[in-house]
Amino acid sequence: xxxxxxxxxxxxxxxxxxxxxxxxxxxxxxxxxxxxxxxxxxxxxxxxxxxxxxxxxxxxxxxxxxxxxxxxxxxxxxxxxxxxxxxxxxxxxxxxxxxxxxxxxxxxxxxxxxxxxxxxxxxxxxxxxxxxxxxxxxxxxxxxxxxxxxxxxxxxxxxxxxxxxxxxxxxxxxxxxxxxxxxxxxxxxxxxxxxxxxxxxxxxxxxxxxxxxxxxxxxxxxxxxxxxxxxxxxxxxxxxxxxxxxxxxxxxxxxxxxxxxxxxxxxxxxxxxxxxxxxxxxxxxxxxxxxxxxxxxxxxxxxxxxxxxxxxxxxxxxxxxxxxxxxxxxxxxxxxxxxxxxxxxxxxxxxxx
Amino acid sequence: xxxxxxxxxxxxxxxxxxxxxxxxxxxxxxxxxxxxxxxxxxxxxxxxxxxxxxxxxxxxxxxxxxxxxxxxxxxxxxxxxxxxxxxxxxxxxxxxxxxxxxxxxxxxxxxxxxxxxxxxxxxxxxxxxxxxxxxxxxxxxxxxxxxxxxxxxxxxxxxxxxxxxxxxxxxxxxxxxxxxxxxxxxxxxxxxxxxxxxxxxxxxxxxxxxxxxxxxxxxxxxxxxxxxxxxxxxxxxxxxxxxxxxxxxxxxxxxxxxxxxxxxxxxxxxxxxxxxxxxxxxxxxxxxxxxxxxxxxxxxxxxxxxxxxxxxxxxxxxxxxxxxxxxxxxxxxxxxxxxxxxxxxxxxxxxxx
DNA sequence: GCGCGAAATCGAATCGATTCGACTACGCTA
DNA sequence: TAGCGTAGTCGAATCGATTCGATTTCGCGC
Numbered sequence: 001x002x003x004x005x006x007x008x009x010x011x012x013x014x015x016x017x018x019x020x021x022x023x024x025x026x027x028x029x030x031x032x033x034x035x036x037x038x039x040x041x042x043x044x045x046x047x048x049x050x051x052x053x054x055x056x057x058x059x060x061x062x063x064x065x066x067x068x069x070x071x072x073x074x075x076x077x078x079x080x081x082x083x084x085x086x087x088x089x090x091x092x093x094x095x096x097x098x099x100x101x102x103x104x105x106x107x108x109x110x111x112x113x114x115x116x117x118x119x120x121x122x123x124x125x126x127x128x129x130x131x132x133x134x135x136x137x138x139x140x141x142x143x144x145x146x147x148x149x150x151x152x153x154x155x156x157x158x159x160x161x162x163x164x165x166x167x168x169x170x171x172x173x174x175x176x177x178x179x180x181x182x183x184x185x186x187x188x189x190x191x192x193x194x195x196x197x198x199x200x201x202x203x204x205x206x207x208x209x210x211x212x213x214x215x216x217x218x219x220x221x222x223x224x225x226x227x228x229x230x231x232x233x234x235x236x237x238x239x240x241x242x243x244x245x246x247x248x249x250x251x252x253x254x255x256x257x258x259x260x261x262x263x264x265x266x267x268x269x270x271x272x273x274x275x276x277x278x279x280x281x282x283x284x285x286x287x288x289x290x291x292x293x294x295x296x297x298x299x300x301x302x303x304x305x306x307x308x309x310x311x312x313x314x315x316x317x318x319x320x321x322x323x324x325x326x327x328x329x330x331x332x333x334x335x336x337x338x339x340x341x342x343x344x345x346x347x348x349x350x351x352x353x
Numbered sequence: 354x355x356x357x358x359x360x361x362x363x364x365x366x367x368x369x370x371x372x373x374x375x376x377x378x379x380x381x382x383x384x385x386x387x388x389x390x391x392x393x394x395x396x397x398x399x400x401x402x403x404x405x406x407x408x409x410x411x412x413x414x415x416x417x418x419x420x421x422x423x424x425x426x427x428x429x430x431x432x433x434x435x436x437x438x439x440x441x442x443x444x445x446x447x448x449x450x451x452x453x454x455x456x457x458x459x460x461x462x463x464x465x466x467x468x469x470x471x472x473x474x475x476x477x478x479x480x481x482x483x484x485x486x487x488x489x490x491x492x493x494x495x496x497x498x499x500x501x502x503x504x505x506x507x508x509x510x511x512x513x514x515x516x517x518x519x520x521x522x523x524x525x526x527x528x529x530x531x532x533x534x535x536x537x538x539x540x541x542x543x544x545x546x547x548x549x550x551x552x553x554x555x556x557x558x559x560x561x562x563x564x565x566x567x568x569x570x571x572x573x574x575x576x577x578x579x580x581x582x583x584x585x586x587x588x589x590x591x592x593x594x595x596x597x598x599x600x601x602x603x604x605x606x607x608x609x610x611x612x613x614x615x616x617x618x619x620x621x622x623x624x625x626x627x628x629x630x631x632x633x634x635x636x637x638x639x640x641x642x643x644x645x646x647x648x649x650x651x652x653x654x655x656x657x658x659x660x661x662x663x664x665x666x667x668x669x670x671x672x673x674x675x676x677x678x679x680x681x682x683x684x685x686x687x688x689x690x691x692x693x694x695x696x697x698x699x700x701x702x703x704x705x706x
Numbered sequence: 707g708c709g710c711g712a713a714a715t716c717g718a719a720t721c722g723a724t725t726c727g728a729c730t731a732c733g734c735t736a
Numbered sequence: 737t738a739g740c741g742t743a744g745t746c747g748a749a750t751c752g753a754t755t756c757g758a759t760t761t762c763g764c765g766c
Contacts, residue, residue, distance in 0.1 A: 010500065012752055023716045028754060035755090036713055055496045059477035060422060061752035064413040064721050069477065071424075071461065080460075081447035090437035097433045097462075106476050107433075107462040108424065109450075123459050124412035124422065124477070143408045147363065298592040298623045301654045365722055376746045381724060388725090389743050414722035417751050 011052040020048035031057060063124060072100060072322055073108045073125035075140075077133050077212070078197060080109065082236045086267060087295040088311045089131060092154065095315020096129060100323065112137045112197065125149065127322045130156040134197050134211040150325035152318050155214050163325065164334035165318050169214055172307045172339035173221025173262075176290050179305070179341060180260045181225055184350035185288060189249035189258035190222055190231035191242055191268045201241065203248075204231035218264045218292065230258075234268060242271025243278075250279060250287070259287060259350045266291040266306055273302060273346065288347040294339070303344035310337050364405040373401035384410060416477060425453060425675055426478035428463045428493075430486050430565070431550060435589045436464075439620055440648040441664045442484065445507065448668020449482060453676065465490045465550065478502065480675045483509035487550050487564040503678035505671050508567050516678065517687035518671050522567055525660045525692035526574025526615075529643050532658070532694060533613045534578055537703035538641060542602030542611035543575055543584035544595055544621045554594065556601075557584040571617045571645065583611075587621060595624025596631075603632060603640070612703045613641040619648045619659055626655060626699065641700040647692070656697035663690050 017027035022041060029035040030045035037045075048054075063069040074093065076083040083089050097107060110120045112133050121143045128144055130137060133156040141159060144151050151162040158164055180188055192204055196211035210216040219231060232248045234241035242263055250257055261276075263269035269291030276287045283289055283302065294308025317335045324331045370380035375394060382388040383398035390398075401407075416422040427446065429436040436442050450460060463473045465486050474496045481497055483490060486509040494512060497504050504515040511517055533541055545557055549564035563569040572584060585601045587594035595616055603610055614629075616622035622644030629640045636642055636655065647661025670688045677684045 013754095014752075024753080025717075025755075026715055029715090032754080036715090038714065041714080053499050055474065055499055057754090058417075058752055059475055060413070060417040060420070061721090062754075063477060064411075064417045064723085065752080065754045067413070067721075069413060070472070070475070071477075073459075079447060080450045081443065084437050084443035084446070085440070087438070090434065090443075093437065094432060094434035097464075106426075106472055109460040109462060111450075119423070119459055121408065122412055122423070124416060124424075146406050146408055298620065298650065298653075366724095367722075377723080378725075378747075379745055382745090385724080389745090391744065394744080410724090411722055414751090415724075417722080417753085418724045420751075 011049075011054040013054070013057060016045060016049045016052055016054050019052060020045045028057070068126050068326075069124040071106045071108050071123075071125050072096075073110050073120070073123055073128040075110045075112055075120060075128060075130045075133055075137060077112055077131070078194075078236070079111065082238070083111075083131075086237050086265070086293075088265075088293050088309070091295075091311040092131060092315035092318075095312040095317075096319040096322075097315075099316045099319025112140075127152070127326055129318050129322060130154060130162075132156055132212070132214055134213075136197055136211070150322065152321045152325070154314060154318050157213065162333075163321050163331055165314055165321065166334045166336050167214075167309055167314065168336065168338045169217035170221040170224075172292070172309075172341075173218045174224050175339075175341050176262060176292070176307050177222045177225035179343070179347065180262070180288060180290060183260075183288065183347060185260040186350065187256070187258045188222075188226050188229045188260040188262055189246075190219065190226075190229050191245035191249065191261060191263045191272055192219055192231050192233045193237055193264045193268070194235055195233045199233070199235070201233055201235050201244065204233045208233075215264065222262050229262070237265045237267050239267055239271035239274060242268030243275040244271070246272040246275035247279075250275065260347070261287060261289050263289065263291045266293040266295045266297065266304060269304055269306065269346075270297065270300065273304075284346045284348040286351060288350075290347055292339075294342060302346050304342075305344040305347040306342050307339040308342050309339045313337060364402075364407040366407070366410060369398060369402045369405055369407050372405060373398045381410070421479050421679075422477040424459045424461050424476075424478050425449075426461045426463050426473070426476055426481040428465055428473060428481060428483045428486055428490060430465055430484070431547075431589070432464060433462065435591070436484075439590050439618070439646075441618075441646050441662070444648075444664040445484060445668035445671075448665040448670075449672040449675075450668075452669045452672025465493075480505070480679055482671050482675060483507060483515075485509055485565070485567055487566075489550055489564070503675065505674045505678070507667060507671050510566065515686075516674050516684055518667055518674065519687045519689050520567075520662055520667065521689065521691045522570035523574040523577075525645070525662075525694075526571045527577050528692070528694055529615060529645065529660050530575045530578035532696070532700065533615070533641060533643060536613075536641065536700060538613040539703065540609070540611045541575075541579050541582045541613040541615055542599075543572065543579075543582050544598035544602065544614060544616045544625055545572055545584050545586045546590055546617045546621070547588055548586045552586070552588070554586055554588050554597065557586045561586075568617065575615050582615070590618045590620050592620055592624035592627060595621030596628040597624070599625040599628035600632075603628065611640065613643070613700070616642065616644045619644040619646040619650065619657060622657055622659065622699075623650065623653065626657075637699045637701040639704060641703075643700055645692075647695060655699050657695075658697040658700040659695055660692040661695045662692045666690060 017024045027045050030037050030042040120140050127150040130153040153162050154165045193215040232245040261272050263272050273283050291304050291306035294306050321331045370377045380398050383390050383395040473493050480503045483506040506515050507518045546568040585598040614625050616625050626636050644657050644659035674684045
């Protein structure tokens with residue numbers, strides 16, 4: 001090593017140790033605090049570090065040696081744009097962050113879509129949280145299993161080796177449907193979420209394969225009450241897609257037309273309401289609308305009837321589960337959450353005509 | 354190593370190499386594709402890997418050796434909850450992700466708030482993108498500089514060593530104010546974003562120190578046209594905070610009352626409108642409202658007058674800048690974006706009374 | 707005054723890959 | 737047939753820390 005190298009190269013712990021006149025192991029201890037060091041030594045090490053411009057151990061080296069990176073992977077369905085457009089995702093993620101907060105683990109965003117698939121198995125994560133993913137991630141789950149990386153699945157795929165955080169999607173959908181039933185509705189239409197990542201929007205029959213568990217469970221719940229209800233799937237959880245679905249469902253003879261629409265998500269419901277109004281119909285009178293999620297939509301004109309889910313708690317539970325798993329405890333699984341019916345002004349008695 | 358260890362321990366590249374009867378270096382090349390290998394050898398290595406359940410190189414070891422982790426840090430202001438509640442953040446982040454997409458770099462979410470501060474300097478990131486951060490991250494920027502970690506600041510702090518992606522916040526705010534001026538408004542109130550992370554809401558005078566550059570620039574722009582306009586700062590960019598700000602600004606004698614309110618963000622504007630309506634006034638008639646951002650608010654009843662900013666492009670530029678920096682190119686800085694005035698129905702002529 | 711345990715420090719092994727330089731063998735040209 | 741370039745392979749160094757076991761030093765009780 002020449003003198004000029006010393007200017008170029010970033011200082012390492014070895015340089016600091018040499019400058020402080022101690023061994024590398026002692027310097028390491030002085031930084032990490034694991035093990036006994038005299039105050040004098042520690043100060044000497046820290047002083048040497050400061051004068052060399054050393055900012056602490058290289059995280060890469062540290063994580064190799066310790067086998068932990070301090071990073072939790074969060075796998076989202078589809079693109080970030082659509083993932084975060086749904087407030088439920090943000091709120092859940094915030095719950096995760098708060099549960100993880102104290103340790104200050106970083107959250108690494110990953111998606112289960114095409115390109116990212118290379119990354120998802122490649123990332124240096126200590127644990128993984130799947131947020132509403134489809135069966136597409138099955139392969140990755142196996143890889144994580146072989147690597148002893150704990151996986152928490154929030155309303156995602158179900159497998160024995162992973163910890164699940166669940167919502168009573170099916171039961172809640174039954175409650176929602178019964179609410180409509182109690183109002184006298186007999187003809188309802190269903191606006192579903194995506195059946196599988198990358199699939200086009202279109203009619204959903206009993207034979208349609210559904211890879212996304214949330215979509216499947218909510219549909220099954222509704223069909224328990226309304227077995228023959230026509231359903232139309234969307235690609236994204238957005239008002240635009242909900243609007244399109246509603247237009248499809250409502251474009252039939254007036255005699256056949258649904259008097260109520262079950263939307264599998266509030267964002268879809270917003271679009272459904274928009275479509276109804278475009279058709280010159282009155283929401284809650286001509287056509288009732290019930291959503292799912294219970295998000296607060298700022299400045300939204302209607303008080304949406306919906307199944308309110310505890311998104312923040314869900315995220316918090318997922319974060320806590322990760323913490324437990326990393327500590328060696330295996331939490332009881334599944335960790336189940338339930339929804340509550342909120343009756344707003346978008347549902348009303350079935351029109352008598 | 355005993356036989357039982359082989360069952361416990363995860364296989365390493367060395368194990369694979371031994372099983373395939375090749376050297377570790379050859380096995381490495383067979384996996385990474387860097388360097389010549391005969392097809393026969395590669396197949397033998399891959400077969401050995403498959404039979405041992407080896408899923409590719411350990412990312413920790415790889416990143417130590419290569420000095421790169423494939424992870425880009427994204428530093429957000431405040432908590433994730435509030436960060437993602439603003440659609441601008443999500444959209445920008447998605448822009449970043451698309452620009453980074455092909456390489457499949459992961460995005461590591463970091464916040465500049467208290468606890469995370471330990472993490473932010475500790476994370477193994479190849480580059481960092483600051484999204485609208487305050488001066489609080491100044492120390493971290495220095496650390497990144499010493500570590501040769503490129504930093505891109507999107508509407509964040511400005512320093513010579515970092516690449517900046519900017520918005521014409523000040524000029525756009527002038528345009529917004531001039532729009533009100535052209536409508537005859539003389540008394541306007543300003544609902545600002547947070548002046549500094551952790552600060553309480555309250556009046557903003559010329560002496561108030563403002564650590565968040567976005568807040569400062571937009572305020573300066575408005576004050577160029579309306580030097581004496583009273584301003585009230587919020588803590589979070591939410592309708593609730595906007596509503597409170599509006600109630601503060603409007604709770605004066607009718608003669609003194611602003612006929613228009615400039616909100617520094619659309620989410621604030623929504624709350625402002627809500628407050629106006631609560632007071633029994635008519636938006637766009639009694640009190641005009643202009644926002645900033647140009648987000649589409651699903652199902653929102655009003656067509657908000659606002660300065661539309663290219664959030665996605667901003668994110669994309671930031672991602673592209675990171676890519677360039679990592680490739681060794683230093684992009685021209687700052688990379689500047691401009692806003693456009695969208696005139697909706699929430700602004701109208703100043704009341705003549 | 708002797709011995710013992712704890713505190714402080716050190717040297718060396720280790721984490722699991724990538725990469726560099728060296729070596730072999732082979733095919734091609736003159 | 738001698739010479740040369742290249743594809744293929746290997747061994748060893750390296751990335752920068754943490755951690756284990758050993759060694760030294762010191763204080764204290766008996």
